[in-house]
Amino acid sequence: MKLMFPSGLWLLLVVAGVVAIYLLRMPRRRFSVADLAPWLQVARAGRRMSSERRTLISLLLQVAIALALVLAFARPYFAGTDGGRLELVLIDLSGSTRACDATKLKVLEGLEKPARTGPSRLDQEKLALQTMIRALNPGDRMTIVGVGARTTIVSSGESEPAILERSVALLEARNESAAFAPACQLAVELAKSEKNVRVTVIDNGSADSNDFAALNNLPDAVGKIRCVRAGKSSENVGIVGFKSRKKLNSDEIESTVTLFSSASQPLKIPVELYLDGKVQRATIAEIAPGATQVVNFSMDYRRGGTLKARLAVQDALQEDNEAVDFLPAPHRMKVALVTREPMDEKAANEYYLARVLRSDTGVEGGFLAAADYQKIAQDKNALKSQFEAVVFDNWAPPANELPPCHALFVNAESPEIPVLVKGVLGDKPLIRKWDEGHPLMNYLNMRDVFLKRAKDLQLTDKSTDVVAELVSSPLILAREIGRRKVAYLGFNPADSDIQFKKELPLFVLNCFEWFKRGIEPVTQIAPGEALSIAVDSAWKSVTVSPPDNGAPQKIDIPPGAENVMFYDTFRPGVYRYRVDTEPTPSRGFAVNFGSQRVSNLSASDAIRIGTIGDRGGISNSRAEAVTLDALVEHQASANLWAYFAAFAVMLLAAENYLFHRRIFF
């Protein structure tokens, strides 16, 4: 006979306590008195047994009761083996183990919150593991391998059940899908150095049999691989993909929500899109059983914040009913309009080019006279920090005063657009050709544009693109110099009817859109994925604030670094970061997890491990499906504790009856 909880034998100290109490209860010391004392005779008259003997019997009974109780607590059993085995357990910790299979699928109304019914799949897996721990024989050890996208060793060769149970209690589902293949390879490596190994796989049915192929490399001595499946097929609809992006050449955001249904019937699911907690778009998606459905939302890009897609539904797995993305605040490009002559506020705002700037909500415009611009140009830092684009109208600064940013030259030449002005074409020149594919020409129709006069130009550099041209001369030119973009208009719009047409605002708007184009910051990553944060040379540190008011993490920027890495991205949600010069975080990124494998809660086929035959099937599977009860091999003897407990109760009752009723004493 062995004990499941040998540590419980420490309770035997209670027996010492019982003995101590009885020592105190022993009859008092005898004093010799005259035998004639009549009261002694009277006292002995009704006694059947001496008090010494009575106390001793009572003590023995009490000790027997205490021993029975302690043994019951220590869970004695008759072991099937001699011990010394290594139990190697692979436990699925993927996102789908959060599913509560008993939860009924229903559409939520208004502020209704989803409810869960029954235990989660992880709870069932833990129960299975705890059952295995209780079934360990003395000398047995257990290695628990947690399986997610990353494989982790939860417990390595541990023999103490209490420690193992504690480790199991701390297990949590991860925002990952289960990658069993590397975990199985690890199990094979771990098994190599052991003589007596048994492998058990506890999964929730989301894994594919092919993932377990590596377990076939286990030595034959390992025998059958026990497979315990927690959970059953249940109905679930989840978001498996969610991404938002700014549409090209448009101030609109397009959000794509990909849904997957493992329900057994077609469903109509309300899909909602929130920005910082406020609903922006809502629709009802019809989704067939086992199918994937894509829902697109389009909305104006007016504000940044946390974008959240939500399915207003209650189902087995609630974690996949929401997905997040980070939408950076729309950037308003700082643009200066520079003209030769100064203008007052009214005149500047009514100027035809200023009106175009005013109509663009993506621009923060200002007007400067040439003289004022030249003052600013003396301070190179100001020139760099204050402008992102400059429009030079009929005037251009000398080469040493050019801004280090994007520029649009209107009827003004600059060394950055190397052209030779041969003269003026004054006889209503005709626009002959334009490049519809160039970003500056989006939605433009130059066919209708009438010019009174234009410059007769000769292009002297091949790196410059001719966007539109007259019969004998280029008209609109564009050039990219590193990250900077420069555009040139070879006529004065005031000498054309373009100023009354949509072509002028469209051209200027296209210029700004073209200027803004560049590498988009990463706004969404998967849990655990490292993020590279691009940094400016003026920054000294970046402080990242995790979701749900987690403790901020400061990252110092080494001198000369162009980016820093942030690794602690395991928690889904929106992370915001700020640089040392900012009071509040304005940038951020989202950690979002979605996987069809996790959202698919329909039961997969039983695991089969073995050599694949000619027909692609496995004829002799090493996998053995095991139920929860079958995990304890000494089930019958494991209930011995109940007999000990019952014996203790019986003794207690007997002692109480006999001692206090004084039947024999």
Next chain:
Amino acid sequence: MDDLNTITNLIARFRRRLTFAEAIRAGLSAILWGGVAASILIVAAKVCGLSRGVAAFSFCAIPAAFLVGLAMGWKHSFRSPYAAAKLLDKHLGLNDRLANAHYFLLKDQGKAGRSSLAALAIQDGLNAARNAKLGRIPNLLWPRSATLGLLISAVCVGWLYLLYPPHIVPTEQAVTQETQNEMLNMIQGLQDLPGVSAEQKDDIKKMLESMNISEAEMKKMTSADLMRLISAKGIDYKGGGGATAFEAMKNAVADLDQIRQQHDEFERKNKESYQFVLANGQKVTGVRIATQAPTEQIVRDRVQRSMGIKAAVESEELEQLQRQTELSAANTKAARGKIGLKTTAVAIDASALLATDEKYQKDRDTAIDDPKSEAALRVKRANQDLLNREIEKGDIPSATAEKLKNWMRLESGPAKKEEHR
């Protein structure tokens, strides 16, 4: 005789007071049972699936119980005048003087002579009655059960809130009052827009009838609920272009709030000065170009567009310009096709020139020379009408179209701006 009536009147008054006090007391005591009944009724209403409003009727059990208690108390408080006199004596500490006087008064009523003892007793009672003071208000004792009853009634209110939690929509999820007003105005104003045909009017009317969401309903709903409802109504509506119109109305719920917020941000920024402080401390001041802040008009335009309502034409030359545009495009396409051009570049020739109309050419030339002239205004209007048509066709993305509309508003000048507001 009047003197003798003093005793009977006093007793009658006291008797009435006693009846009143006991009825009130019984009524107040009955509140306890009213509270218990109300609690049970609320639970029953919940179990039967009745609404919160219906369940609230359970509180009627409390005043009903009070009234029943009052009636029963009134009934049970009946006592003879002699018994009332005894109580009055006890109340005033008169040692049965009034009761005796009343007894002898009733006993010897109608007899000519009374015994001297009776006369003395009556006289004594009369003296006592003359000096007796009942007070202005009856002496009411607040029963303990009434306190308990009120407590149970209060618990009952809590019970109702517990079983039927109040429907409070969080601010961030509620449809704002401004949005509600704007949407109602927008819906009401749709039929009166210029350029709406009789057929469209009928269509709009049908659509609005099927949409029909009251203000009270809107208050109870979250924005998501409202959108979902509009979606559902859009699916039910079988009209021609209803689907896009319902979609536009649905999106308006969220867009209106965002536009208002952005409008405020832009207005705030527009008021800031445009100034640079250079490294040497020198300040350079320019002029801030005030960005045209977005208005609710954007949403109205979208809804109108979704219903196929076109902007009113302001230019006489629109038709001709449109025809010429199409003609020139066709000519160009044909010319390019003939020479086998397949590049993305677009080339034109003189024959494809737009605006061959002499009047327009004259106006255009004048407009270039004097952009503030009448001719410039006509050219602007013609081009804006063309642009409106292009936007209505949907070739230009909505955000770009919005910017172009901003530009048109600014180009149209102050008079037009007022109209847009």
